[in-house]
Amino acid sequence: MPRFDLILILDWSAAGSPRRGADSIWLGSDRAEASNPDTRRRAWKQLGCTLSRAGKQGLRVLLGADFAFGHPAGLAAAITGRPDALALWDHLAGLHQDDDRNRSNYRDLAAAMNRRLGQPVFWGNGRKDQIPDLPRLCPPPHPDLPAHRVTEIAPPRGARPKSPFQLAGAGCVGAQSLTGIPWLNRLRQRPGRAVWPFQPWDQAQVVLAEVYPSMIAPELRTAQGFLCRDAAQVTMLAKALRHLDDRDRLVPMLAPDPRITDLAAEGQILGFGHEAELRTAARAVLAAGQGPRP
16 A cells, blocks of 8 residues: 655755756656756745645645755754754754845854864865865765765765765755755644654655656656756656655665664665666656656
């Protein structure tokens, strides 16, 4: 029996101004075409409305977001005094500023955490102006903090996520995490919502989970009829997860992977350890003609 009635996939953006199209925010669904809000504030409002409607209809929702929910073990404890990722969520939510024109202070937050650590781990300043304590290039390894989480380096060969400490450059995820976590932290505050794998999720009406659409990159390359790759990946991943859930194969992917020794700090990408099965589901979606629009 399917665990979720509605599956949503959110492709986030740390853009500094309103943007649509490629490299912007896309919200995909297993039952509708993807939408493309032009700012983070509008995306949050749209998500809130969608989840509110789902709640009134009694629907169970899985919301997957394409950015890191956790950071390498040790960061949360060093910054907040608590060793769990959700403590860092609260910390970032209390300091992050993001206006209706997509202007964010996430670089300042990264620089402040670097100062707190005494040695920088966040890097990648994409602005022309120099930002104190935020190096442009990757700094030397920190003696106490690894650069990557287990869920980023253990998958089989192929596309791998960048370190959440990298804020600029092709394929980076750090800026998306620092801007996305504060907004999701607001969503999680309401009753009946849980962040996997940090909180018990079995009885939650809405489950938030980290996803990485590039796990199905080969299948995405064959999907056609979408406005851009971002639109394709949120739709294809939502439908692949729907395919799995309809066959009782999604819930096993929500089990903690034993390779991750500090799950509370680092989190886990949904599908980690199940990459082959996820790709098989994506191929089934394509074969059934459910992926690209005609």
